[in-house]
Amino acid sequence: MNKLLFSFLLLLALPLIVLIIIVPMSSDNQYIFGFICIAIVFILGVSKSKKITLIMFVMSTLMSLRYIYWRATETLHFNSTLEAVLGIALFMTELYALVILLFGYIQTTWSLKRTIEPLPDDVSLWPTVDIYIPTYNESMDVVRDTVLAAQCIDYPKDKMKIYVLDDGKRNEFAVFCADAGVGYITRNDNKHAKAGNLNSAMKVTQGELITVFDCDHVATRAFLQATVGSFLIDERLALIQTPHYFYSPDPFERNLSEASKVPNEGALFYGPVQQGNDNWNATFFCGSCAVIRRTALEEVGGFAVETVTEDAHTALKMQRLGWGSAFLALPLAAGLATERLGLHVVQRTRWARGMTQIFRVDNPLFGRGLTWQQRLCYLNAMLHFQYGLPRVIFCTAPLIYLLFNLNIIASSAGLIFAYVLPHLVMSIYINSRATGRYRYSFWGEVYETVMCFHLVIPTMLAMISPKHGKFNVTDKGALLDDNYFDFHIVRPHIIAVSLLLLGVTWGVVRLFMPEHYGANPQVIMLNIGWASFSMIILLASIAVARETRQVRKTIRVDATIPAVLHFASGAAMRTETLDLSMGGVRLKTPDERFLDDPIEEVELALKSGVVSFPVEVIDVDKSVTRLMFQELPIEKRRELVRVVLARADAWIRDKPHAPDRPLRSFLGILRCIFELFYFSWQDRREKKQWRKNQPDVKQGQEKEQII
Amino acid sequence: MPLVCVCSPKGGVGKTTVAANLAYALARSGSKVLVVDFDSQNALRLHFGVPIADNRGFVAQSGTLSDWSQFILKVGPNLFLLPCGEVTENERILFEDNLMNEPMFIQRGLSAVLQIPDMVVIADMPPGRNAALKAMEAVADMRIFVLLADTASLSLLPLIEQHKFMNKPLNNKMGEYYVVNQSDMRRTLSRDVTHFFEQRLQNKLLGTIHRDECVPEANASQRAIMDISPVSAAAFDLDQISKKVAVILGLSVGDGAYHHTASIYSS
């Protein structure tokens, strides 16, 4: 629409907008108004058009602003200082939530769906690339496949150099790098951890572009050809970031059966959020799976060392100098998710601290070089990481009335409900519509609640004293050999649930005995409702702490690849794989030959090459054949990596997730809670039986572990 | 109508097996197929269940008989076989002489069959250079060279490519193609040679056939590989090759006429 026309219409609409936000209504009128708006939104929801989504954003914004305005003007009257403090804290929390909501709408409305820029036909024009794989104490098993996958990247051999940057200075790695034919770099000290490691490597390498892969991030063969083209098209591009895709389940997916059916935790960030950032040239570097221009890095003095999220800070510095950044929403590499909830919490705490540190140390709102849109994007990111305290407050606020009988909202319950209802319903519905394929309703609450108690102090500390605190590297690759429940990590959650339960019980008591305890039933019911919702989310968060035993050392990847089984008799049978891992393969059993003819090798056929691997049979039946790969020499292992992990389409979904259905999603969360209790009970029974059968079971398990 | 000539500069590469199974596959997908044995070894018939003792064939009387089709055996609903038959040395020499000197010798002998428009004729040739191959130059629509995935075969590739094996390339028709047989991906040399053939021959390579014990087993049973081990790698490879051949020859595949080869001896 014509800008002038648009501004004119906006001006015209302004009084109407202001009216909608400000006009106070009686409880009944507000209900009616609310219901009408909700109805309009539902009716509009039939159309899938983007324009309608935009209209809905506007409607939801107005409704939420109306709510906040009412809260600010009508409900902040308190009877005591304590109530005032708590009441204002709650109000600030709601204000925070509103800001995040609005930022979210803006990001989703203007998001950049970037595509691949092809490279020129003349290969001599392609830039030189250095690939850095920094490592410190991770095991060789993990790093080895990353190196081999990098070698499978389709790029001219003379223009791509791979280096392992070993801060652990381990001989085993030096030997491996020589065998594989990649570079090996060490330095004299270990200052500034990963950032320092990368900086020291920059001094001894010359590639025009630098690619960083975390030691567990295996690249697909298309990685460079999908990303490098952009650097030739745009001379001021400093960074292109790709998603951190996990091929192993994160703690949520592992410990909650429902979570493996919904889009995972990273999908929202590595989708709409970064694409929103990209639109304003505010994509930030995430530490891995990205390509950076060397000259840009040199201009900012290398990778930033002042904060624990050196990646985001580096991007910020480059943007200040006018460099651009880009985000390509294609999973071109895959890594291992944090193994356990405990590790997940450590990792996210570091991110929150780091982003807060940047806020203090190099505030993007001030200082030169950034556009106001970039500043807002960074502000959004930083605000997001402050969710700890607000989330805690949201969870526990009902206790204030239920346990302590303090009134922190000066209004009747009916009126509160009348205002809150459209605000909540519309924001849930519209978010579901806009980003439902990347995050299902209420799961965001679960992800945040899991972390919230742990974030409060570290973020506050980082805000007050940013230079404080060390960098803890997230552990990758360790095997969990038994089921256990991580009580420690969810202790605050358990305490909160207990208190809420107490509060609800007490509230119910008061409800049924008003003569004794003289309480407003509507207020009690509202608080009980709120407290119940908090309990559900808290219980779902607690359910994540039920760590299941990790049976397999290697991760299975689903793939259907044509295969030939070679039998001892010399016969060869055609079939296809069901799934593959670096330890073994599962295939459809072609016929009954297996009954008396052992399988010796399996041949896997990619168009880029057919390779045969010696195998040992784990288990065969009429439908499924399970084979284990034997120890492979490095050349063969590289071929296996090529088939299992480095296929260009390995991580690309052919269709997006089913759209979100808020009610269905909520039921899913309830299911997690049910499973928490049911499976914990089952686990306990199984453990007793397992202890009885211990000697026989172990041997079978060992083989299981390898594939 | 189309005549496919299966040949090789070398012996023992699996030419007869390829010819036989190609015939089975094309018949299975609905075409009418006649497979003719020009090799005095007389081995082709064994792939179709003909007993060793049965030595009927057309070559012995090919000089005197103008129509060879009376020796054709029906081995399946769509599938026909013209065995070479047992020949004396003199008969063989006479046959060669005719091939060399009689201009339309093959066309005349097979005229009854060649007239049938949708009948595919597959000719199994003797290895190396020989009179039959020379005579085929004028008749064949498509030539398939069978090679093994080893250096003995590979070393003869330049000969074929430079048309020194056969004097002139197939001018109009469908062209010359290759099949690489007994490729074993477990063995370095076999893998390297196969890979080399693939890169060198590109679209001219109809396919490579796995080294697969099911092949000799099927031959020993006198059956098609697809009948004995339908899921074997070699069966699949041959099937793929036959599909390509069908496309090249312009056959309409899969008109539903016939899907499974039965043995001619129903016992």
Add this chain to the structure above:
Amino acid sequence: MSKYDDVQQFKNKINMKDIDYKEFPKDDGSSALHRWAIVEQVAEGGNGISSGIERSMQPTPVSATEFSPAPSLSLNQPTQPNVAPAQNQALPRHVSHDFKQTIPPVSEPNRSEQFAAPVVSSAPQSSQPLDTKRFKKMFSKKTPSAGNTGRDTLLKPLLEMIASCR
């Protein structure tokens, strides 16, 4: 499908079917070429005489005097391996004359543009005195064993005969 084409699948899934993706196979065959002599030669067009593993082991045309009977000295002198391009050289007359009479004509030598018969490595000095008589016997007209090289010749004496030439 007979082989999994991951690049094509990639292009399909991201809806960029006509993007020009270049493949850089790790083993583009060059290492295979260097491994096997025959593969390398076929790759280079099969005409290169310089290809092949070791030049010093390459066969060269036999010298004119290689098989001459009486002046056995010439036979036992170390022959220089010459790397001259192959041309089927006519044997010196006196030798060929003997050959023609005693041994039935061999079928025409295979007319390959490449190398001639392997050169016999220089005979060791020690065998010098023995040979004269043996050779004379071998090349005399009436030797029965030399007369027929048909299928009726016993294998063992024939082999011994050949061996004694060296």
